[in-house]
Amino acid sequence: MPLTQADIDVEIATEHAAYAKRVADGAPVEHHPRRDYAPYRSSVLRHPRQALVAIDTAKDPELVELHSPAFGERDITETDDDLTRHHRGEPVGERITVSGRLLDRAGRPVRSQLIEIWQANSAGRYAHQREQHDAPLDPNFTGVGRTLTDAEGRYHFTTIQPGPYPWRNHVNAWRPAHIHFSVFGSAFTQRLVTQMYFPNDPLFPYDPILQSVTDDAARQRLVASYDHGLSVPEFSLGYRWDIVLDGPAATWIEEGR
Amino acid sequence: MTKIDTSGPEHAPPTPSHTVGPFYGYALPFRGGEEIAPLGHPDTVTVHGYVLDGAGRPVPDALVELWGPRPDGTVPRVDGSMRRDPATGGHLGRNGVEFTGWGRIQTDADGHWYARTLRPGPRGTGAPYLSVCVFARGLLVHLFTRIYLPGDETALATDPLLTRVGDRRGTLIAGAEGGGTYRFDIRLQGEGETVFLEYR
Numbered sequence: 001m002p003l004t005q006a007d008i009d010v011e012i013a014t015e016h017a018a019y020a021k022r023v024a025d026g027a028p029v030e031h032h033p034r035r036d037y038a039p040y041r042s043s044v045l046r047h048p049r050q051a052l053v054a055i056d057t058a059k060d061p062e063l064v065e066l067h068s069p070a071f072g073e074r075d076i077t078e079t080d081d082d083l084t085r086h087h088r089g090e091p092v093g094e095r096i097t098v099s100g101r102l103l104d105r106a107g108r109p110v111r112s113q114l115i116e117i118w119q120a121n122s123a124g125r126y127a128h129q130r131e132q133h134d135a136p137l138d139p140n141f142t143g144v145g146r147t148l149t150d151a152e153g154r155y156h157f158t159t160i161q162p163g164p165y166p167w168r169n170h171v172n173a174w175r176p177a178h179i180h181f182s183v184f185g186s187a188f189t190q191r192l193v194t195q196m197y198f199p200n201d202p203l204f205p206y207d208p209i210l211q212s213v214t215d216d217a218a219r220q221r222l223v224a225s226y227d228h229g230l231s232v233p234e235f236s237l238g239y240r241w242d243i244v245l246d247g248p249a250a251t252w253i254e255e256g257r
Numbered sequence: 258m259t260k261i262d263t264s265g266p267e268h269a270p271p272t273p274s275h276t277v278g279p280f281y282g283y284a285l286p287f288r289g290g291e292e293i294a295p296l297g298h299p300d301t302v303t304v305h306g307y308v309l310d311g312a313g314r315p316v317p318d319a320l321v322e323l324w325g326p327r328p329d330g331t332v333p334r335v336d337g338s339m340r341r342d343p344a345t346g347g348h349l350g351r352n353g354v355e356f357t358g359w360g361r362i363q364t365d366a367d368g369h370w371y372a373r374t375l376r377p378g379p380r381g382t383g384a385p386y387l388s389v390c391v392f393a394r395g396l397l398v399h400l401f402t403r404i405y406l407p408g409d410e411t412a413l414a415t416d417p418l419l420t421r422v423g424d425r426r427g428t429l430i431a432g433a434e435g436g437g438t439y440r441f442d443i444r445l446q447g448e449g450e451t452v453f454l455e456y457r
C-alpha cells in the first residue's frame with residue numbers, strides 16, 4: 001500500500017497530541033523538532049537512539065565549541081546577497097527582499113557572521129543534478145546566496161519567490177515554499193541550519209518537515225512576515241525574518257592569538 | 258511572530274532547526290573545504306571515515322563540519338575558509354598559508370569523507386579533540402560529536418567526557434592508520450552508535 005497524505009495526517013496529529021500531553025503533564029516546551037519524527041520518513045534510520053551526552057559549558061569555558069569559525073569580506077563577493085544578479089539575464093518570478101536580524105537567546109546581535117541560503121527557483125526546481133522534479137530550470141537563477149551580518153546583526157537578501165515542489169515522502173507530498181538558511185553564531189554550539197517559510201501557505205498542515213516542530217509558537221517562528229516597509233517600490237516585495245540562535249555562547253573575552 | 262522583540266528582559270525563544278535536506282550540495286560545499294591544514298604544515302593529520310545509518314548503510318548525502326584549535330591550543334580567528342573570486346563568482350579555495358580551523362566536507366557516493374587539518378592542541382582540562390557537526394537529509398537537528406586522536410593515552414584516560422561515556426568511548430577516538438592518518442566513522446544509529454553531544 002503506498003503511503004498517502006491521509007496516513008501522514010494521522011501520524012502528524014498523533015505526534016501533536018503526544019506533545020500536547022507531554023506539556024500538559026509538565027514537560028518543557030520543545031523549541032526544536034525531535035530527531036525521531038516518523039512522519040518524515042528519512043528520519044527513521046538517521047537519528048541516534050541513545051540519549052545525547054550533555055556538556056556543561058559553564059564548567060569548562062575553554063571549550064573550542066564556545067568559539068566560532070570566523071568569516072570575513074574575503075568569503076563573500078559583492079553580489080552574493082543578490083540572487084537575481086548571478087547570471088547575465090533576469091531570472092523568472094516575483095522578486096523579493098528578505099531581511100532580518102541574527103540574535104542570540106539574550107536578544108544580542110550576532111555581528112559579522114556568515115548566513116548562507118539556497119532555494120528552488122520560481123517553478124519549484126533546484127539547480128541540483130539529482131533533482132527529479134521536471135519543472136523547468138531557469139538559466140538565470142541558481143538559488144545560492146551568502147552574506148555577513150552587520151554591526152546590528154542585520155542581514156539582507158534579494159532573490160526570487162521560490163515555488164513549492166513535490167517530493168517522495170508519500171503520495172502527493174509537496175513542500176511549502178521555503179528558503180534554506182545556514183547560520184553561524186558567536187559559538188559553534190549555536191550552529192543552525194533551518195528553513196524560512198512564507199505567510200499563509202496552504203501547504204503548511206500537510207508538510208511533515210514543518211510539522212516536525214510540534215510546538216505551535218515555535219513553528220510560527222519559521223514563517224516570515226510580510227513587511228511593506230521592506231518592499232522596494234517598482235521592484236520587490238519585502239519579508240522580515242529574525243533568527244534567534246540557541247545554545248550557549250562564551251561570555252566575551254578577548255583572547256590573544 | 259517573526260520580528261523578535263528584544264526590549265523585554267525575557268530571553269528570546271530560539272528559531273527551530275530543520276533538516277539540511279537533499280539539495281544543499283550546490284550551495285554549501287566549497288572547493289578546498291576539506292583542506293584545512295596550510296600546505297606542507299608539519300602538524301598535518303588526515304582524518305577520514307564513513308557516515309552510516311541505522312541499517313549500516315553509508316549516508317551519501319551527509320555534510321560534516323570540523324572545527325578545532327591550532328596545535329598550540331589557541332583558537333584561530335582567521336577568515337578566508339571559503340574565499341570567493343569576485344571575477345567569476347566562484348570559490349578561490351584557501352590561500353594555503355593561513356589556518357582557519359574550520360572545514361566542511363560532503364560525503365561521497367560511498368558515504369565517505371576526509372579532511373586534512375592540523376593536530377589540535379589541548380585546551381582547558383581535557384584531551385585535545387576536533388569538534389564535529391553532522392548534517393544530513395533526514396536529520397532534523399544536526400548532531401555534534403568529537404574526534405579524539407590517539408597518542409597521549411594519559412590525557413585520554415583522564416578526559417572528563419571520555420571517562421563519563423564508559424564503554425562507548427571508543428566511538429570518540431579515531432583509529433591510527435599510520436602516516437598521520439586516522440579513521441573516524443560516524444554511526445548515526447544502532448550498534449556502535451557514535452556518542453553525540455548537547456551543550457548546555
Ligand SMILES: [Fe+3]
Binds near residue numbers: 175180280
Ligand atoms: Fe528545500
